[in-house]
Amino acid sequence: MYPKIILDLIENLKKLPGIGEKTAERLALNLTSWDNDDLMLFGSNLLSLKQQIKYCKNCGLLTDKDTCDICQNKQRNQELLMIVEDSKDVYAIEKTNTYQGLYHILGGLIDFSRGIEPKDLNIDTLENRLNMVHEIVIATNGTVEGELTAQYLKSILKDKNISITRLAYGLPVGTELKYADQLTLIKAVENRQKY
Ligand SMILES: [Zn+2]
Incomplete structure (x- = not known):
């Protein structure tokens, strides 16, 4: 019943701890109401997460x-x-x-x-x-x-x-x-x- 992009988003969100099917649906639908700038910022934060996060070479934090x-x-x-x-x-x-x-x-x-x-x-x-x-x-x-x-x-x-x-x-x-x-x-x- 949902467009594919929503279904894909629901699958992404379900990987987060504490997020089940129902919550993932609600969050994915909520994202469709965000304005473009906020979505772009969210997307670019996700993209740079792995590049910007590392582990302290001393303690591992x-x-x-x-x-x-x-x-x-x-x-x-x-x-x-x-x-x-x-x-x-x-x-x-x-x-x-x-x-x-x-x-x-x-x-x-x-x-x-x-x-x-x-x-x-x-x-x-x-x-x-x-x-x-x-x-x-x-x-x-x-x-x-x-x-x-x-x-x-x-x-x-x-x-x-x-x-x-x-x-x-x-x-x-x-x-x-x-x-x-x-x-x-x-x-x-x-x-x-x-x-
Ligand atoms: Zn440290």
């Missing part, structure tokens, strides 16, 4: 520069390094305004059932960043994969003379960091425990 703003900020505590699964976790922690250290983004978690091994993650570059670090906060999720990854990190860091801590979730097992509310995250960072 999504950025549009070679080195992200957090790594460049010398006011941040260079002795404290938090290891997280992906950029979304960094955004969640940053929103709480309580953490002043640096981050290291793994780009995933170890998951043998899906063939994801340590070598597939951003772990090699971690070694080069440890010179000034006194404490590493392992902030992977409280899931099986998050715990497995935390244990792996602990095993490779244990001889480095660096204090290793783990977020105190105070959450049911299985909770993902990026979906935790702000107060829970603040408490989790404040009450992090020796690991």
Whole structure:
């Protein structure tokens, strides 16, 4: 019943998280009422997304520069390094305004059932960043994969003379960091425990 371009758009939109058939239809139809300039801008933003987004060569955070703003900020505590699964976790922690250290983004978690091994993650570059670090906060999720990854990190860091801590979730097992509310995250960072 829809013209092909609308059907194609619906398929595109359905790939976004939380967007089902009905919502995708509504969004696609809504776009038909946009004026030309707005549609052009939307389209050109989509086209340049992949060209302009890259990963910080230092920590692995999504950025549009070679080195992200957090790594460049010398006011941040260079002795404290938090290891997280992906950029979304960094955004969640940053929103709480309580953490002043640096981050290291793994780009995933170890998951043998899906063939994801340590070598597939951003772990090699971690070694080069440890010179000034006194404490590493392992902030992977409280899931099986998050715990497995935390244990792996602990095993490779244990001889480095660096204090290793783990977020105190105070959450049911299985909770993902990026979906935790702000107060829970603040408490989790404040009450992090020796690991
Ligand atoms: Zn960075």
